[in-house]
Amino acid sequence: MPTLPQHPNPWQTVSSRETYANPWIRVREDQVIKPTGGAGIYGVVEYKNIAVGVIPVDAEGYTWLVGQWRYCHGRYEWEIPEGGCPAGESTVEAARRELKEETGIVAATIVSLLSGIQLSNSTSNEVCDIFIATGLTHTAAQPEDTEELEVLRLPLSEAIQMARDGRIRDSVSVLALLAVAGRGGLTA
Missing domain, CATH: 2.20.25 (N-terminal domain of TfIIb)
Incomplete structure (x- = not known):
C-alpha cells in the first residue's frame, strides 16, 4: 500500500x-x-463518546437491524445496532453492551471490521469503530428510555442490498454493510 x-x-x-x-x-x-x-x-x-456499531451474524447467515424514529431527520430509519462508548469503556465492550441492550443478543465473539471512521470530519470530531458479532445467543433487550425500537432479523445479503439501494441511510450502517460485502461476506 x-x-x-x-x-x-x-x-x-x-x-x-x-x-x-x-x-x-x-x-x-x-x-x-x-x-x-x-x-x-x-x-x-x-x-464526548466514541460511536460504535455492530453487525450480528448468526450461523445461518442472518443479521438483525434496529428500527427507530430518528429525531434529527424526522423519519423512521433501519440501522445496525449502534451506540456510544464513554471514556473508560473499550469500544469492543461498548459494542457488546449496545448489541445486548438494543436486540437482546449476546455475542461469543466480536471482531473489528473498521476503526476510527470519521463520520462528519468537516464539522465534528466524531469517530466510530464497527464490529462483527458471531456466536450469538438471545436474552431480553434492555433499550434506553430514549429508544423505542423494533428489531428485524433478515438475511445479511438483504441488509447489504438495503444499504446499496437506499433503504438504509444511516452512514455507519451503510459503511459497515458495504465493508462486509466488499470482503465477500464474513470471510477475510
Missing part, C-alpha cells in the same frame, strides 16, 4: 470559546486564520 503524503496544518487558531454543552456533545466556535491568511470562524461539534 502506498504511503500518502502528509501536510502541515494551514489553519491557525487564534481563540476558542464554548457555545453549548450537554452530557454528549460540546460545541465551540474558534476564531481562526484561514489557509489563505484571512480571519475567519470555525464551528466544531466535539463528541
Whole structure:
C-alpha cells in the first residue's frame, strides 16, 4: 500500500470559546486564520463518546437491524445496532453492551471490521469503530428510555442490498454493510 503524503496544518487558531454543552456533545466556535491568511470562524461539534456499531451474524447467515424514529431527520430509519462508548469503556465492550441492550443478543465473539471512521470530519470530531458479532445467543433487550425500537432479523445479503439501494441511510450502517460485502461476506 502506498504511503500518502502528509501536510502541515494551514489553519491557525487564534481563540476558542464554548457555545453549548450537554452530557454528549460540546460545541465551540474558534476564531481562526484561514489557509489563505484571512480571519475567519470555525464551528466544531466535539463528541464526548466514541460511536460504535455492530453487525450480528448468526450461523445461518442472518443479521438483525434496529428500527427507530430518528429525531434529527424526522423519519423512521433501519440501522445496525449502534451506540456510544464513554471514556473508560473499550469500544469492543461498548459494542457488546449496545448489541445486548438494543436486540437482546449476546455475542461469543466480536471482531473489528473498521476503526476510527470519521463520520462528519468537516464539522465534528466524531469517530466510530464497527464490529462483527458471531456466536450469538438471545436474552431480553434492555433499550434506553430514549429508544423505542423494533428489531428485524433478515438475511445479511438483504441488509447489504438495503444499504446499496437506499433503504438504509444511516452512514455507519451503510459503511459497515458495504465493508462486509466488499470482503465477500464474513470471510477475510
